[in-house]
Amino acid sequence: MKFRNPPVNSLSLELLTELVISLEKLENDKTFRGVILTSDCPRVFSAGLDLTEMCGRNPAHYAEYWKAMQELWLRTYLSSLVLVAAINGACPAGGCVIALACDYRVLADNPKYRIGLNETLLGIIAPFWVKDAYVNTIGHRAAEQALQLGLLFPPAEALQVGLVDQVAPEDQVLSTALSEMARWLAIPDHARQLTKNMMRKATADRLLRQRDADIQNFVSFICRDSIQKSLQVYLEKLRQRKG
Amino acid sequence: MKFRNPPVNSLSLELLTELVISLEKLENDKTFRGVILTSDCPRVFSAGLDLTEMCGRNPAHYAEYWKAMQELWLRTYLSSLVLVAAINGACPAGGCVIALACDYRVLADNPKYRIGLNETLLGIIAPFWVKDAYVNTIGHRAAEQALQLGLLFPPAEALQVGLVDQVAPEDQVLSTALSEMARWLAIPDHARQLTKNMMRKATADRLLRQRDADIQNFVSFICRDSIQKSLQVYLEKLRQRKG
Amino acid sequence: MKFRNPPVNSLSLELLTELVISLEKLENDKTFRGVILTSDCPRVFSAGLDLTEMCGRNPAHYAEYWKAMQELWLRTYLSSLVLVAAINGACPAGGCVIALACDYRVLADNPKYRIGLNETLLGIIAPFWVKDAYVNTIGHRAAEQALQLGLLFPPAEALQVGLVDQVAPEDQVLSTALSEMARWLAIPDHARQLTKNMMRKATADRLLRQRDADIQNFVSFICRDSIQKSLQVYLEKLRQRKG
Numbered sequence: 095m096k097f098r099n100p101p102v103n104s105l106s107l108e109l110l111t112e113l114v115i116s117l118e119k120l121e122n123d124k125t126f127r128g129v130i131l132t133s134d135c136p137r138v139f140s141a142g143l144d145l146t147e148m149c150g151r152n153p154a155h156y157a158e159y160w161k162a163m164q165e166l167w168l169r170t171y172l173s174s175l176v177l178v179a180a181i182n183g184a185c186p187a188g189g190c191v192i193a194l195a196c197d198y199r200v201l202a203d204n205p206k207y208r209i210g211l212n213e214t215l216l217g218i219i220a221p222f223w224v225k226d227a228y229v230n231t232i233g234h235r236a237a238e239q240a241l242q243l244g245l246l247f248p249p250a251e252a253l254q255v256g257l258v259d260q261v262a263p264e265d266q267v268l269s270t271a272l273s274e275m276a277r278w279l280a281i282p283d284h285a286r287q288l289t290k291n292m293m294r295k296a297t298a299d300r301l302l303r304q305r306d307a308d309i310q311n312f313v314s315f316i317c318r319d320s321i322q323k324s325l326q327v328y329l330e331k332l333r334q335r336k337g
Numbered sequence: 338m339k340f341r342n343p344p345v346n347s348l349s350l351e352l353l354t355e356l357v358i359s360l361e362k363l364e365n366d367k368t369f370r371g372v373i374l375t376s377d378c379p380r381v382f383s384a385g386l387d388l389t390e391m392c393g394r395n396p397a398h399y400a401e402y403w404k405a406m407q408e409l410w411l412r413t414y415l416s417s418l419v420l421v422a423a424i425n426g427a428c429p430a431g432g433c434v435i436a437l438a439c440d441y442r443v444l445a446d447n448p449k450y451r452i453g454l455n456e457t458l459l460g461i462i463a464p465f466w467v468k469d470a471y472v473n474t475i476g477h478r479a480a481e482q483a484l485q486l487g488l489l490f491p492p493a494e495a496l497q498v499g500l501v502d503q504v505a506p507e508d509q510v511l512s513t514a515l516s517e518m519a520r521w522l523a524i525p526d527h528a529r530q531l532t533k534n535m536m537r538k539a540t541a542d543r544l545l546r547q548r549d550a551d552i553q554n555f556v557s558f559i560c561r562d563s564i565q566k567s568l569q570v571y572l573e574k575l576r577q578r579k580g
Numbered sequence: 581m582k583f584r585n586p587p588v589n590s591l592s593l594e595l596l597t598e599l600v601i602s603l604e605k606l607e608n609d610k611t612f613r614g615v616i617l618t619s620d621c622p623r624v625f626s627a628g629l630d631l632t633e634m635c636g637r638n639p640a641h642y643a644e645y646w647k648a649m650q651e652l653w654l655r656t657y658l659s660s661l662v663l664v665a666a667i668n669g670a671c672p673a674g675g676c677v678i679a680l681a682c683d684y685r686v687l688a689d690n691p692k693y694r695i696g697l698n699e700t701l702l703g704i705i706a707p708f709w710v711k712d713a714y715v716n717t718i719g720h721r722a723a724e725q726a727l728q729l730g731l732l733f734p735p736a737e738a739l740q741v742g743l744v745d746q747v748a749p750e751d752q753v754l755s756t757a758l759s760e761m762a763r764w765l766a767i768p769d770h771a772r773q774l775t776k777n778m779m780r781k782a783t784a785d786r787l788l789r790q791r792d793a794d795i796q797n798f799v800s801f802i803c804r805d806s807i808q809k810s811l812q813v814y815l816e817k818l819r820q821r822k823g
Contacts, residue, residue: 197728214528225535230720234473235499238536242440242529243520256721277729285700286728292711293724457771468778477716478742481779485683485772486763 103133103140105188107147110162117169127279128176130271131196133183137206142187145332149325153313160312163188164305167223170195172298174287176278180271181258185209186246190257194227197290198274199258201249202267208246209257215244217324218315221308223301230297232256346376346383348431350390353405360412370522371419373514374439376426380449385430388575392568396556403555406431407466407548413438414470415541417530419521423514424501428452429489433500437470440533441517442501444492445510451489452500458487460567461558464551466544473540475499589619589626591674593633596648603655613765614662616757617682619669623692628673631818635811639799646798649674650709650791656681657713658784660773662764666757667744671695672732676743680713683776684760685744687735688753694732695743701730703810704801707794709787716783718742 103109120126133139147159170177170192177196184207185193193199193209201209211228213220220228220241228237232255239245240255249261262270278286301308315321346352363369376382390402413420413435420439427450428436436442436452444452454471456463463471463484471480475498482488483498492504505513521529544551558564589595606612619625633645656663656678663682670693671679679685679695687695697714699706706714706727714723718741725731726741735747748756764772787794801807 198725214524214532217525217528219528219531219535222535230724232721233476233719234536235475238473238533239441239502241532241536243524259725281700281729282703285703285705288705289700289727290724292705292708293720293727457767457775460768460771462771462774462778465778476719477779478718481716481776482684482745484775484779486767 103135103138103189104144105140105142105163105166106144107159107162109144110159110166114162114165114169117166117173117175121174126175127283128178128275129173130178130180130268130275131192132180132268132271135183138183138189139179139181139185139207139209140189140192141184142189142191145325145329148316149322149329153317156313156316157309160309161305164223164301164308167191167195167227168298168301171227171294172291174283174290176275176286178271178275178278180267181207181209182264182267183207186212191224191227193258194224194231197278198260198271200260200262200267200271200274201252201258202264203249203261204264205248208248209252210244210246211241212244212246214242216328218321221312223297223308226297226300346378346381346432347387348383348385348406348409349387350402350405352387353402353409357405357408357412360409360416360418364417369418370526371421371518372416373421373423373511373518374435375423375511375514378426381426381432382422382424382428382450383432383435384427385432385434388568388572391559392565392572396560399556399559400552403552404548407544407551410434410438410466410470411541411544414537415534417526417533419518419529421514421518421521423510424450424452425507425510426450429455434467434470436501437467437474440521441503441514443503443505443510443514443517444495444501445507446492446504447507448491451491452495453487453489454484455487455489457485459571461564464555466540466551469540469543589621589624589675590630591626591628591649591652592630593645593648595630596645596652600648600651600655603652603659603661607660612661613769614664614761615659616664616666616754616761617678618666618754618757621669624669624675625665625667625671625693625695626675626678627670628675628677631811631815634802635808635815639803642799642802643795646795647791650787650794653677653681653709653713654784654787657780658777660769660776662761662772664757664761664764666753667693667695668750668753669693672698677710677713679744680710680717683764684746684757686746686748686753686757686760687738687744688750689735689747690750691734694734695738696730696732697727698730698732700728702814704807707798709783709794712783712786 117129120129143163148156179193179196179199181193181199181201183202185201186208190209190211201207211220211224225237225241228241232240236255247255247257249258252258253261260270260274360372363372386406391399422436422439422442424436424442424444426445428444429451433452433454444450454463454467468480468484471484475483479498483490490498490500492501495501496504503513503517603615606615629649634642665679665682665685667679667685667687669688671687672694676695676697687693697706697710711723711727714727718726722741733741733743735744738744739747746756746760
């Protein structure tokens with residue numbers, strides 16, 4: 095079981111790297127068969143990508159950052175462990191990407207905790223592999239609409255569209271995730287792992303085949319003046335709100 | 338916003354060409370960001386392909402006709418504009434193909450206004466790219482059944498299977514489409530267009546890769562004696578009904 | 581219309597071969613346009629693969645057995661006949677594979693008659709082509725979860741997830757299947773067959789392209805000591821239960 099830290103769990107390069115290393119350790123430690131992903135920040139599962147990593151830095155930094163994001167997704171999506179997301183707070187963008195990579199998603203029943211890929215609202219777009227995972231989870235039509243409109247689903251709607259598997263009262267998210275974990279651990283590991291890999295390999299391979307191109311694509315997009323400007327405006331707003 | 342004409346809006350070669358040109362103009366005119374497609378023929382959104390274009394003509398004509406149909410679909414399916422279908426009448430076959438290419442579908446709540454791909458009922462089959470769009474919209478299993486049985490869905494069923502996104506009282510179809518358009522136009526164009534393209538490119542590319550073969554396939558199918566005969570019988574019936 | 585025999589309709593090599601030959605005959609006899617598949621064993625549609633064919637034999641036998649299973653699936657999945665499954669009993673594993681290959685599934689409304697691909701519970705995994713058919717029928721996410729957990733769905737859940745198309749009282753399964761057959765036979769055969777092929781060809785082709793590799797994969801998996809041991813333990817239990 096794991097918890098994560100910063101103010102709103104934004105996915106800094108450091109946090110991404112830390113998560114990858116932790117997952118790797120748990121996978122290699124045969125005493126662990128499953129992990130519950132949850133947040134120790136009140137009201138936020140993860141706010142997603144860390145905009146300060148994407149703003150006012152050099153291309154090499156953007157490339158390193160994006161590679162770390164790909165790495166985390168590949169690790170979680172193909173993990174041999176059972177991963178259950180206990181989503182105890184808002185779960186937009188990168189937070190949703192991590193949740194989508196788990197085997198099962200439990201969302202706290204609080205209408206303020208919305209989940210979804212809202213990239214278009216910020217003028218940016220989700221990468222194709224996140225789109226693929228979205229389509230796999232909620233189907234092509236729902237993904238097409240949700241991605242274009244940048245929809246964030248409140249719990250009841252998230253459940254209906256299939257973006258989460260269960261909604262639980264806020265104080266029972268973790269216990270619900272634990273009961274669910276027990277169901278998954280009742281299955282022989284080897285057969286479950288091979289089956290998971292069979293289901294997910296084609297989607298992961300699409301990214302693996304064009305990983306560098308995807309990094310280049312991200313870097314050149316992020317380096318555009320218009321994108322840098324709109325990210326700066328957005329960051330400024332966030333800072334003022336805090337201040 | 339646009340309306341179309343003939344008796345039942347059957348997709349004549351002339352109408353197809355006109356629609357493609359109009360769409361092209363609107364795409365190039367930067368003052369337009371979205372288009373609502375609707376019908377000014379009472380009780381019919383579009384009756385679909387114009388059988389008189391498919392009957393008693395020469396192969397070159399059939400080829401030109403099918404190419405125009407492909408072109409309209411490619412233009413609408415990949416349009417950079419937001420396309421909302423305000424379906425204010427029956428919407429079988431080719432009418433449904435156009436609706437499927439839009440971003441959002443509102444259907445008038447009248448049980449006589451059914452929507453679907455009913456090609457098999459006439460002894461013909463939908464092309465593979467229409468099948469692909471159908472699968473993308475309602476899923477593989479529902480498409481498999483609906484296509485084989487030539488199902489035409491009344492409003493409530495069309496909504497349930499996901500073939501339309503909303504059902505509205507007949508006199509509110511247009512206003513509903515307009516409100517929906519406002520939601521789509523609230524999204525930054527550039528991010529929305531890139532996202533739409535990411536969702537639809539693979540499906541459109543499948544047609545682009547085998548466009549000529551698809552035309553040849555249509556022409557040789559249509560030229561068969563048995564098909565020509567059954568279309569003539571069907572046309573004769575339609576003429577008698579009018580007379 | 582057909583019925584099948586053994587104690588629990590387990591798919592012995594003999595039964596598989598017999599089914600393939602029967603289907604072939606019916607396809608070639610132009611007086612038959614549709615077939616209803618049902619069981620004459622009380623309470624079991626089919627218990628699935630015959631474990632005695634997979635245990636304590638030589639690799640050549642396993643290869644022959646698996647080839648016969650592939651053959652039955654290809655025959656049924658691509659059959660030009662309308663196939664309706666009248667599922668009048670439990671329908672796990674291989675039984676479910678056959679049902680998935682039909683055009684329509686009616687399940688008897690008895691909570692003991694569960695249907696699904698429960699391979700992981702036995703420590704084995706479903707082949708990729710069965711996974712593909714599962715995804716086509718219930719969608720990627722539902723298939724991912726059901727396959728990993730080896731879920732067996734009772735009638736109401738099977739209907740909800742889309743694994744069966746209708747649930748009928750136990751004594752009306754056959755009559756329901758017959759009414760449904762009438763709907764399918766109302767469609768011109770040629771157009772329906774071409775449409776069915778268009779929907780299913782890509783999935784069947786994936787198996788055809790790697791048929792030998794799939795056999796090799798099955799044989800080497802089954803020959804493992806650990807798998808042989810667990811199958812023997814399981815068979816022993818079944819024998820004691822009977823004894």
